[in-house]
Amino acid sequence: xxxxxxxxxxxxxxxxxxxxxxxxxxxxxxxxxxxxxxxxxxxxxxxxxxxxxxxxxxxxxxxxxxxxxxxxxxxxxxxxxxxxxxxxxxxxxxxxxxxxxxxxxxxxxxxxxxxxxxxxxxxxxxxxxxxxxxxxxxxxxxxxxxxxxxxxxxxxxxxxxxxxxxxxxxxxxxxxxxxxxxxxxxxxxxxxxxxxxxxxxxxxxxxxxxxxxxxxxxxxxxxxxxxxxxxxxxxxxxxx
Ligand SMILES: C[S@@+](CC[C@H](N)C(=O)[O-])C[C@H]1O[C@@H](n2cnc3c(N)ncnc32)[C@H](O)[C@@H]1O
Numbered sequence: 427x428x429x430x431x432x433x434x435x436x437x438x439x440x441x442x443x444x445x446x447x448x449x450x451x452x453x454x455x456x457x458x459x460x461x462x463x464x465x466x467x468x469x470x471x472x473x474x475x476x477x478x479x480x481x482x483x484x485x486x487x488x489x490x491x492x493x494x495x496x497x498x499x500x501x502x503x504x505x506x507x508x509x510x511x512x513x514x515x516x517x518x519x520x521x522x523x524x525x526x527x528x529x530x531x532x533x534x535x536x537x538x539x540x541x542x543x544x545x546x547x548x549x550x551x552x553x554x555x556x557x558x559x560x561x562x563x564x565x566x567x568x569x570x571x572x573x574x575x576x577x578x579x580x581x582x583x584x585x586x587x588x589x590x591x592x593x594x595x596x597x598x599x600x601x602x603x604x605x606x607x608x609x610x611x612x613x614x615x616x617x618x619x620x621x622x623x624x625x626x627x628x629x630x631x632x633x634x635x636x637x638x639x640x641x642x643x644x645x646x647x648x649x650x651x652x653x654x655x656x657x658x659x660x661x662x663x664x665x666x
Contacts, residue, residue, distance in 0.1 A: 433494075440496035441558045443472045444529050448565055451536040459513075459540055465506040472529055473497035483657055495555075498529045500615070501658050503651040505530065508588075508613060508660045509537050511647065515611050515664075516542045517585035523576055523601050524591030525549035528556035534588065535568040548584070550574040551591070576604035583608055590615035595627035602633065610665045618650045618659030634661045 447468050451459075458464040473492035474484055477499055480491055487502060498505060512534070520538055525531040531549035539545045547568045549556070554572045562568060571578075575591070577600070587609040589601045593616055606612035614634050616622055622629030638646050645666045650659040 437494045437496055437557065440473060440492045440494040441527075441561070443492075444496065444532050444558075445561060445565075447472045447533060448536045448562065451533070451540060454540070459537070460510075462506055462510060465509060465537075466502055469498065469500075469502040469505055469533065472533065474502075475499045475527070483652075485653055496527050496529065496558075498533075499526065500530060501651050504649045504658060504660050505533075507649045507651075508662070509534060511649075511662055512586055512588075512611060512613070513538060513541045515586060517611070518542055518544050518546065519584045520545065520547040520586045520588075521579065521582075521584040521605055521609075522547070522549040522588040522590065523605075524589070525551050525570070526555050528559055528562065528570065530588070530590070531556075531568060531570075532562050532566060535566045538586075539567060548579075550576075550578075576601040580604045585609060586611045586613075588613045588615070589630075593619070593622050593630040594625055595629050595632045598630040598633035599636075602637065606663070612663045614661045614663075616658055617648065617661035618652075618656060620656040637663060 450468055470490045473490050474487060475495055475497045476491050477483060484491060517538060522531040535547040545567055549568060550571045552573060556570055559570045584605055587606045589598060589606055591597060591601060614630055616630050617634040622631050645664045647662045652658055
């Protein structure tokens, strides 16, 4: 078979896992939706993107690594815990910044829609990597915009925001100021990711620390599941 056709089919086959997870979430009972173990297994079945140094990054989750660029760039235990916390707020509007292939945005939208049937989600990225968006567009209230940043949404209110775009300090801080600040719940991905500490001002890790030091009126929670405590991590700022 032609190599590029084979590669395309591998991507499409792995994206099928996202569609299966969307359907599973739509059909899930309330006790399944509330179950960390059920959510964890659902996320694991979508699979993980083999990013550079994936063996170290996904320590303990190796069997869930996909062969293609479809899946999540998350630690499943962290993303499951994040979704459980995000659902408590029952957001009506949700924004993910930096969706890459769209797996995280699709899962979050499917899950949060079960807690608020009026949910409208938006996801953005600079690059058009959400190859199979047309297949989720009719299944989910998820709007996808390419070539946009948080600056394009400065006048839009979102109840909940997930920041996972450019992990520099400047961009993380700008994303927060543009849209995260006004959200009831704002999450940052990679708050404990050691390599970002070497970026100027500590990258997104530095932005998260600065936020914790300066915003005394919010509640802060950290989800860090990697055995080293120094990879990925999700920080959640919640208005009280
Ligand atoms: C690590 S990936 C996101 C992965 C996805 N959220 C997940 O968890 O699987 C980061 C994405 O952010 C995008 N990106 C980089 N800078 C951005 C910016 N300033 N605004 C929006 N997206 C950006 C990149 O193109 C890339 O697709």
